[in-house]
Amino acid sequence: MCDVSEPTGQPAAVSTAPATTAAVAAPVIAQGVRKRFGRGGPWVLDGADLSVPPGLLTVLAGGNGSGKSTLLRLLAGAGRPTAGTIRNRPAEVAYVPERLPGRGPMTAREYLTHLGRIRRLPAAVARERAAMLFDRLGLHPGPDVPITELSKGNAQKVALAQAFLAPVGLLVLDEPHTGLDEPARHALGGMLWEARGSGVAVLISAHDYREVPGADAVHLLTKGRVHPVDIAAGPPAPAVAPPPPEPAGLCLVLRAVGESASLAELDADPHVTIVEQRLPDCRLVAAPGQADQVLLRALAGGWSLRGAWPSDGVPADGMPGGGG
Amino acid sequence: MQTVALVRYLVADALHGQRGIAPVLSFLVATAVLDVMGGPVLPNYGATAVVLLPVALWLTVLIGGSEDAVQAAITTVTAGGAGRVLAARLLCAYLITWPLILVALAWPIILGNPVSTTVLLYGVLAHLITALAGVGIGALISAPVIRRPAWSVLLGVGVALLEVAVPYAPPARQVMTLFGHHSTGIAAGLLLIAVQTAVLAAATTLAAHRLAQRA
Numbered sequence: 161m162c163d164v165s166e167p168t169g170q171p172a173a174v175s176t177a178p179a180t181t182a183a184v185a186a187p188v189i190a191q192g193v194r195k196r197f198g199r200g201g202p203w204v205l206d207g208a209d210l211s212v213p214p215g216l217l218t219v220l221a222g223g224n225g226s227g228k229s230t231l232l233r234l235l236a237g238a239g240r241p242t243a244g245t246i247r248n249r250p251a252e253v254a255y256v257p258e259r260l261p262g263r264g265p266m267t268a269r270e271y272l273t274h275l276g277r278i279r280r281l282p283a284a285v286a287r288e289r290a291a292m293l294f295d296r297l298g299l300h301p302g303p304d305v306p307i308t309e310l311s312k313g314n315a316q317k318v319a320l321a322q323a324f325l326a327p328v329g330l331l332v333l334d335e336p337h338t339g340l341d342e343p344a345r346h347a348l349g350g351m352l353w354e355a356r357g358s359g360v361a362v363l364i365s366a367h368d369y370r371e372v373p374g375a376d377a378v379h380l381l382t383k384g385r386v387h388p389v390d391i392a393a394g395p396p397a398p399a400v401a402p403p404p405p406e407p408a409g410l411c412l413v414l415r416a417v418g419e420s421a422s423l424a425e426l427d428a429d430p431h432v433t434i435v436e437q438r439l440p441d442c443r444l445v446a447a448p449g450q451a452d453q454v455l456l457r458a459l460a461g462g463w464s465l466r467g468a469w470p471s472d473g474v475p476a477d478g479m480p481g482g483g484g
Numbered sequence: 485m486q487t488v489a490l491v492r493y494l495v496a497d498a499l500h501g502q503r504g505i506a507p508v509l510s511f512l513v514a515t516a517v518l519d520v521m522g523g524p525v526l527p528n529y530g531a532t533a534v535v536l537l538p539v540a541l542w543l544t545v546l547i548g549g550s551e552d553a554v555q556a557a558i559t560t561v562t563a564g565g566a567g568r569v570l571a572a573r574l575l576c577a578y579l580i581t582w583p584l585i586l587v588a589l590a591w592p593i594i595l596g597n598p599v600s601t602t603v604l605l606y607g608v609l610a611h612l613i614t615a616l617a618g619v620g621i622g623a624l625i626s627a628p629v630i631r632r633p634a635w636s637v638l639l640g641v642g643v644a645l646l647e648v649a650v651p652y653a654p655p656a657r658q659v660m661t662l663f664g665h666h667s668t669g670i671a672a673g674l675l676l677i678a679v680q681t682a683v684l685a686a687a688t689t690l691a692a693h694r695l696a697q698r699a
Contacts, residue, residue, distance in 0.1 A: 237565065238557035240697045255561040257554045264500040274496060277489035278562050322558065332561075 186248045187213040188235060188330050188361050193244035194384075195230055200419035200462075202440055204230050205241070206384030212330065213377075214361045217352060219369040221389070222381035228365040229258060229334050231381065235363060236332040250329025250361075252279070258334045260319035262307030268294065268318045269303035272325060279326040286325060293321035296347050313339040324351055331355055333364045337371055349373060383423070407433050410451035411471040416440040418462020425461055429454060445471045490563055490572035491579065497550050504580060507542040511535060515588045525592045525599050529607035530663030532588040534656040536581060537614040538644035544577040544622025545636045556628065566628075570693055574619050581615040609674050610659045613681045617647075617655050620685030623692035655681045 188211070195205040204227040212218045212235065222228045233239045235246060236255035269290055276286020294303045297317040299310075307315055316339050323331060331352075337345055353374065356362055369378040369389065378389040414426075423442060427434050431450035436443040446454035455465065498504050514535045518528055551559060560566050589607050593599050599607075623629075625639040647656040655677045662673045 233557060236557075236561045238560050242698075251564065253561050253564075255558055257557060259554065260558075261552045261554055264497060266497065266500050270496070274489070274493035275558070275562050278486060278493060278559070280486055280489075319558070322562070 185214070187211045188249055188363075189245075189247045190231065190235055190241075190386075191245045191247065193231065193234060193241045193246065195227070195234060195239075195242050200421075202416045202421055202423060203384055205234075205244075206424070207244070208381065208384060208386045210235070210379060210386045212361045212363045214329070215356060215359045216376040217356050217362045217364065217372070217374055219372045219375040219378045220363060220365045220381055220386070221367065221369045221378060222365070223367065226381045227384055228381050231386075232332050232334050232363065232365055236330070252326070252328040253330045253332065254323035254325075254328045256319050256323045256331075256333040256336050258338060259312065260307065260315045262310070262315060265306040265308070267304050267306055268299060268310065268321075271307060271318065272303075272322055275322045276325050281326055289325050290321060293324055294318075296351070297321060297344050298341070298347065313341055313344070316340060317344055320348060320351075324355075328360060331360050331362045333362070335365050335367070337366070383427075407445050407447070407471065409433075409445045409447050409471050411435075411443065411445050411469050412451070412455060412458070412465065413441060413443050413467040414458055414463040415466050416442075416462060417464040421462035426458060426463070429457065441466065486563065486568070487572055487575065490559075490569065491576045493559075494547055494550070494572060494576040495580070498547055498576070498580070501550055503546045503550060504543055507539045507546070508580075508584065510542075511539040511584050512587060515591055519591045519595055525597050526603050526606065527660075527664045528592060529589070529603070529610055530660045533607075533610040533614045533659050533663075534648060536584065536588070536611055537618040537647055537656045538640065539584065540577060540581050540615040540618025541622040541625075541640050541643065542618075543580055544574065544619045545626040545633075545640060547573050547577050547580075548622070548626030548628070549631075549633060549636070553628075553631075566696060567693055570623065570689070570696065574623055574689060577622065578615060578619045581611075581618075585611040585615065606663070606670055606674060609678065610663065613655050613674070613678050614659060616685050617681045620681075620688040624688045624695075626692075628696040629692050654684065 190208055190210040193205050193208045193210075194203055196203045208227070208231055210218075210220070210231065220228050220231065230239075233255070234241050235249070236253050237246075237249055238255060269287065272290035272293075273283055273286045276289060277283055279286075281289070290303065294317070297320060299314055299317045299321070307318055310318065316336070320333075320336060323333070336348060340348065352362060352364075356376075364372050364375075366372050369375055369391070375391065378391050379386045380389050381387075416423075417440075421440075423434070426432055426442070426444060431447040431454055432444050433447075434442055434444045444454075451468075459465070515532050518531050518535070556569070560569050563569050563572070585608070588611060589604060621643055622640070625636050625643070627636075630636050630639070647653050650657060652658055652661070658677050659674075662670055662677070666673065
């Protein structure tokens with residue numbers, strides 16, 4: 161059963177100006193979090209544990225489709241885990257998605273004024289804060305343009321600005337550097353530094369943790385679980401390892417279609433090497449001479465065949481039309 | 485205060501997108517046609533109240549799906565929970581029906597039909613009841629519970645047909661029967677339908693909240 165505790169703790173300040181600090185005392189904790197979409201879907205998160213302490217910048221690294229965005233949304237409170245717990249989530253949380261799609265002609269200034277009001281700021285204060293944040297992030301061509309007409313990078317600045325409108329205790333940013341120009345990256349770095357200094361628990365996702373300067377703690381999400389990365393031990397290792405050479409055999413692309421489809425079960429087969437997963441699809445190599453048996457077991461286990469070709473030990477380009 | 489801000493944002497979003505025009509116009513046209521056909525005012529109020537149910541349902545579905553899933557996530561986190569956003573969405577849809585109710589009630593008076601205060605009060609209550617039912621059922625068949633608009637439309641049309649076709653279906657058919665065939669006990673009958681509808685709306689809202697959490 162899912163158990164999400166009530167928000168606790170006092171909101172801390174996130175500010176582009178000197179902040180008043182009222183930090184959250186305890187780290188925000190994800191414990192044994194599992195998540196799947198729909199009853200028969202594969203597990204995107206499968207027992208993920210993560211601690212996001214206040215006053216620190218925590219980075220969650222992982223490849224495409226590893227479940228980073230899902231875990232971030234659950235920690236921010238935009239969804240509930242299928243199982244497991246999220247504890248100590250503060251009352252005030254800010255969330256920055258990977259991209260901000262605009263709909264309708266609402267301008268960036270109007271959007272932030274509304275969100276400021278929802279955060280209980282007076283409209284004038286919300287407008288003033290929004291103007292200051294847009295200025296700092298360098299929003300072009302300006303705040304009175306509909307969000308739909310902004311470029312990807314500028315729409316991302318709007319998404320970032322809304323997160324820094326009012327004091328929060330937890331700041332969750334999903335690949336915030338994507339699409340940002342260099343001045344905006346620099347400005348974001350400063351804003352994150354200030355937030356951390358104010359005692360805010362900051363969680364950022366990235367493909368590679370080296371994209372996030374000043375990280376205090378790094379975790380790697382792979383196969384639905386979180387593993388700590390020791391950044392103090394020697395030169396930084398890549399958060400996302402380069403793809404290993406594929407073993408020889410028959411490469412199979414499978415899609416999970418049944419409730420019983422289990423990636424762990426496939427992985428446990430000694431004749432199978434999983435080389436890529438983009439749920440609900442996965443690409444694996446069946447050992448020479450074992451392909452028929454592996455395929456039969458996979459089909460019986462709720463998987464459907466999407467493609468097959470001989471593997472000669474060279475990494476392939478990926479899955480044909482695979483899910484993201 | 486926060487609920488007011490949320491409703492204000494959702495209304496602004498709906499107005500910006502002009503998504504509410506179709507249901508609002510549908511209701512106004514239906515009201516005009518029903519009133520031009522003439523006849524006693526109370527049965528006419530019953531008929532416009534019945535029409536209001538699918539219109540309120542339609543508005544709820546539109547407001548539920550007005551935000552992209554990513555924007556909806558930001559709104560949920562900013563507001564501090566999905567329950568608050570759901571409550572604001574339903575309140576927003578309900579409030580949008582109020583000017584429509586005003587038009588439906590005023591139209592016979594503007595056309596010169598005599599309307600007693602009692603009949604007017606019955607009319608107000610009947611419309612508030614069917615709008616509430618429409619919003620409550622709409623919560624269950626709109627995003628984030630059902631994200632595909634085609635399914636929402638299909639279910640919405642199904643519910644509207646059942647409301648009109650099934651004898652004694654609460655509350656639309658009951659209101660129509662009460663206003664069309666009864667001359668006494670209308671107040672008590674309306675009160676009973678109001679209680680049933682409040683329970684129905686509370687149950688569907690709670691169910692919608694639970695189902696949305698699983699999505």
